Amino acid sequence: MRIVVKVGTSTLAHPGGLLNIRHTEDLVKVWSDIQNAGHQLIVVSSAATGLGAGKLQIEKPSDLVTKQAAAAVGQCELMYTYDRLFGQYNHTVAQMLLTWEDFDHENRLHNLQNTLERLLQLHAIPIINENDPVACEEYSLGDNDTLAALVAKCIHADLVVLMSDIDGLYTADPHTHPDAKLIPVVEEITPEIELLAGGAGSALGTGGMLTKVTAAKRATEAGVDMIITNGAHAEVLYDIVEGKPVGTRFVGRKA
């Protein structure tokens, strides 16, 4: 299987912006094992801004320039961490920083597809993030849920897995509605489903459930299934590749 896994800031970082060592180590271990089992993995990783803010000892920035500066710092921290952890399992990582323009121009998209394909042939694990320090608002993808769906579409992935700080899509935000129920399968993204999704539940998260459901729409329209699951339980990825029900599955449209 060719799987795009996206992991959010609220999984990789503690609220103050320091690395969540337990989550990150658990995820890299399982991802490495899944790659060893013969699957192709593409990681879309958030947390550059959050980790940068942590390292610079500043609050999560709200102005664009400080956000971009923090992302420039945090992206180094992120890749240093991935390189080190994946290296323990003899895996090679490759950084790819993308903007909206890379998907919007045919020749850039073509280059991007070719590079990703070659990295996969070479058994390197692409680690993708938005190129935050240069992505001005006009050209910003805005969130990595969308980025994961766009990547999955352009390399014809079998599955996108969004690893969040919550088990899946609920009937309401469980942080404010403790009686909310998990929705295991979404066959069609109706306006009613879209209305269930709210914003981010933590100080570091960007998009919340809203951007995940929008991303699911993009992925499923391209025929790719998307699963939202909890990044704190890395080992659920084993169940996912075995086709067992985990989190919320958005079913891709059949051609």
Ligand SMILES: Nc1ncnc2c1ncn2[C@@H]1O[C@H](COP(=O)(O)OP(=O)(O)O)[C@@H](O)[C@H]1O
């Ligand atoms: N209907 C819903 N079901 C589940 N979570 C929801 C819902 N609506 C809003 N949320 C919020 O979305 C959050 C996950 O998004 P986000 O904080 O951006 O995480 P990530 O960093 O993983 O992208 C949850 O913690 C939750 O508070």
Ligand SMILES: N[C@@H](CCC(=O)OP(=O)(O)O)C(=O)O
């Ligand atoms: N590109 C940004 C993350 C954007 C984003 O979607 O964040 P998140 O909601 O934590 O997945 C960064 O690395 O800080």
